[in-house]
Amino acid sequence: MTYSSPVQKELVNRSKAYLEGDAALLAQSPAIRNAQLREMIVFHEWRYYIHNDPVLSDFEYDQLYKMLEALEKDYPEFITADSPTQRVSSDVSNDFPTVPHLTPMLSLANSYNAEDLQEFDQQVKRMLNMAEDEDIVYAVEPKFDGGSVALVYENDQLVRAATRGNGQEGEEMTANARAIRSVPLSASFSDLNISKVELRGEVLIRKDKFEAINKKRAAEGISLFANPRNTATGGLRMKDPREVADRNLEAFLYTLGYATNDAGENKLDAIPTHYESLDLLEKLGFKVPIDGKERKLCKNIQEVIEFCTTWENGREAYAYEVDGMVVKVNDRTLQERAGHTSHHPRWAIAYKFAAKQATTKLDAVEYQIGKIGSITPVAKVAPVSLAGVTISSISLHNEDFISEKDLRLGDTVLIERAGDVIPYIVKALDDLRDGSELPIVFPDKCPSCATPLIREEGEAAWRCPNYECPAQVLQRIIFHVSKPAMNIDGLGRSIVERFMEQGWVKTLPDIYRLEYDKIAQLEGFGPKSATNLRAAIDEAKQNPIYRLLHSLSIHHLGKKISKLLAAELEHVLQLKDWTYDDYVHIKDVGPTVAENVSAYFSDPANIAMLEELEALGVNLTATEADQPVAAVTEGPFLGKTILFTGKLLQMSRKEAQEKAVAAGAKNISAVSGNLDILVVGEKAGSKLKKAQALGTVKIMTEDEFLAQIG
Ligand code: IVH
Numbered sequence: 001m002t003y004s005s006p007v008q009k010e011l012v013n014r015s016k017a018y019l020e021g022d023a024a025l026l027a028q029s030p031a032i033r034n035a036q037l038r039e040m041i042v043f044h045e046w047r048y049y050i051h052n053d054p055v056l057s058d059f060e061y062d063q064l065y066k067m068l069e070a071l072e073k074d075y076p077e078f079i080t081a082d083s084p085t086q087r088v089s090s091d092v093s094n095d096f097p098t099v100p101h102l103t104p105m106l107s108l109a110n111s112y113n114a115e116d117l118q119e120f121d122q123q124v125k126r127m128l129n130m131a132e133d134e135d136i137v138y139a140v141e142p143k144f145d146g147g148s149v150a151l152v153y154e155n156d157q158l159v160r161a162a163t164r165g166n167g168q169e170g171e172e173m174t175a176n177a178r179a180i181r182s183v184p185l186s187a188s189f190s191d192l193n194i195s196k197v198e199l200r201g202e203v204l205i206r207k208d209k210f211e212a213i214n215k216k217r218a219a220e221g222i223s224l225f226a227n228p229r230n231t232a233t234g235g236l237r238m239k240d241p242r243e244v245a246d247r248n249l250e251a252f253l254y255t256l257g258y259a260t261n262d263a264g265e266n267k268l269d270a271i272p273t274h275y276e277s278l279d280l281l282e283k284l285g286f287k288v289p290i291d292g293k294e295r296k297l298c299k300n301i302q303e304v305i306e307f308c309t310t311w312e313n314g315r316e317a318y319a320y321e322v323d324g325m326v327v328k329v330n331d332r333t334l335q336e337r338a339g340h341t342s343h344h345p346r347w348a349i350a351y352k353f354a355a356k357q358a359t360t361k362l363d364a365v366e367y368q369i370g371k372i373g374s375i376t377p378v379a380k381v382a383p384v385s386l387a388g389v390t391i392s393s394i395s396l397h398n399e400d401f402i403s404e405k406d407l408r409l410g411d412t413v414l415i416e417r418a419g420d421v422i423p424y425i426v427k428a429l430d431d432l433r434d435g436s437e438l439p440i441v442f443p444d445k446c447p448s449c450a451t452p453l454i455r456e457e458g459e460a461a462w463r464c465p466n467y468e469c470p471a472q473v474l475q476r477i478i479f480h481v482s483k484p485a486m487n488i489d490g491l492g493r494s495i496v497e498r499f500m501e502q503g504w505v506k507t508l509p510d511i512y513r514l515e516y517d518k519i520a521q522l523e524g525f526g527p528k529s530a531t532n533l534r535a536a537i538d539e540a541k542q543n544p545i546y547r548l549l550h551s552l553s554i555h556h557l558g559k560k561i562s563k564l565l566a567a568e569l570e571h572v573l574q575l576k577d578w579t580y581d582d583y584v585h586i587k588d589v590g591p592t593v594a595e596n597v598s599a600y601f602s603d604p605a606n607i608a609m610l611e612e613l614e615a616l617g618v619n620l621t622a623t624e625a626d627q628p629v630a631a632v633t634e635g636p637f638l639g640k641t642i643l644f645t646g647k648l649l650q651m652s653r654k655e656a657q658e659k660a661v662a663a664g665a666k667n668i669s670a671v672s673g674n675l676d677i678l679v680v681g682e683k684a685g686s687k688l689k690k691a692q693a694l695g696t697v698k699i700m701t702e703d704e705f706l707a708q709i710g
Contacts (some may be wrong), residue, residue, distance in 0.1 A: 110352050138301070177251070199257070509613055646688070
């Protein structure tokens, strides 16, 4: 899914209008509001989860989410399986096999102040039929900001670890979890007659360890990690467990969610409170929040509020990133009585700390030049620690951002990191000005090649129009070799820069005539890395042509359109003879891309460059991978939805899902009215029960499934 910039702008404006309570929008019919809220939430989730680049603060996003929840409460007929409220956010990718959790990994509802907590307390009491003035005992602990994991121990051995994934199933990463030293490889659950348990916790990195890693990376010229959370979640997904070990990750456990004995009987009842389950885990050698410091048993909501406030005030001094506190009803029987929604337990709530802010001095503005010449102003500020990260550069986006905020050199500015990730300048503190501040003068010439800058109609960015601009050439080469483009392993930004300094690389073709014996002599290289680089470059030469097209940095030509073009070609240079109409005839190719690609291929210099690449061995002929995947139009399961549950014996789950797709089916991840077929393997659990209860799902065994697809 992608969004064009006008659509994004519209969605952002509409979101702000909803948040401000725009009367005209709120007067629309419930069905229209439902559709609009869903569209906005899906968009913000895309910005946050896929691109790590949110436009709203967490708080604002939560407000939109709550509006949709409230609407669905009034109109339950709007709730369908694909509503954003009906899923627990997903990070499943295909790199690691998917495994089902023993019980769903839910999310948490949020609160932001003392009143919210009081309201939560009242709500819990109402649910439990308790008097308003009766007290509930709560366990309170930090809300660790890392990546969640589920650990399964069988017969005292760690047998499996998985990320949260979509809440129902996660990605298996046992080998990586074993590399985390605070995760015990075995623990004596058998002393309590427990043979199988599932524990939940958060994988984290200490703030000082994070800074040390970044310092080392800076010294080696490698790109820096954005924040501790990304370092931890990224660490969990490393291909090589040794690299996980190098990151010094840790795991805090906060839930004992499932425990059975050999006969499969529930053993959780033997541990009557949350607090005792943490005590037990602590005893068994797990890292859990420390009693009295990180966790506290509060005898009523007043004590909860005090503990949360103390933490909020002191959180900067804490060794780990914490974005709030988690408040849990301590008694397990009460928890069970309160139950849960499909999204969160009703007996627990997160108390979110306010966005972290700091002030600093705006010392200078630098201008970065992108691969198509866009100029991005970047503020250089006096280094300041904010939420565990030292910040010295902050993007100012474009000229309009600077003038709208009336920023000046020498200003004291208020900066914020909402939730996490990207720092943002909220405003200049203009009452602290003393008259010495200077206006920020946006350059009218390119800082790299001095060509006059241009700003096209409807574009926010100023651009350098000189295609030969050295800064652009560098960015284009960096993009050409990068993962989404030619994907040359081991050739990152800093190495490209070094090769350019040496004068070895000035153009794209130069990449393909590197002299590896010279590289082997370069400091920090050696024969082995030179050989590896050669292998990676040789491999890239055989890439499908859509990668090459994408790698050329033609404005607006993304991976998707590159694939559409590649599917129409036998050879890249056929594009020389294409007319504008040939482009726009392809579905999904718009006029802007058509013009840009057509202009690129009418320039003889570009054609000569491509011919040079071909002479150097780079593939310009369409390959099988350039052919579109034909839609399945027949098969025994055509148009049916399918779900696999339990352990399959004759194939992996991934293979099964691929076979199902080849037979015309669509894989879905949950049992609902939308599900047509459930294939059950060994030890199928709650999904099977739910499907049986629905009565509308066709249930088949693995053998029956294989027989049907022949
Ligand atoms: S309890 C069913 N406790 O927050 C209860 N979660 O927004 C849900 N988290 O995915 C989990 N610290 O990754 C719990 N002390 C803590 C936590 C915690 C961090 C994360 C967890 C979860 C997310 C929910």
